[in-house]
Amino acid sequence: SSGGSGSGSGSAAHVPAAAPPSDAEVRAMGVAAAAAALRAHGSVSRVALAACERLADLCAEAENRQAAANAGAIEAIVAAM
Secondary structure: OHHHHHHHHHHHOOOOOOOOOHHHHHHOOOOOHHHHHHHHHHHHHHHHHHHHHHHHHOOOOOHEEEEHOOOHHHHOOOOHH
């Protein structure tokens, strides 16, 4: 059983990382997805800017602010700076 898990995890590690999302894709994301995109692609300035703008837009609505904090958006923004 553990051999199967090890083998599966080895295969997953071999899969190349996903390409950065387009600006349009980022603009359509919800809070958690935008935070995840920023964490995954924060070194790509275009994605970092689009994700920060999207999070700012989403957090204009009070009900999204706690979700952003829970998704690690604040830490992702700081890490991308």
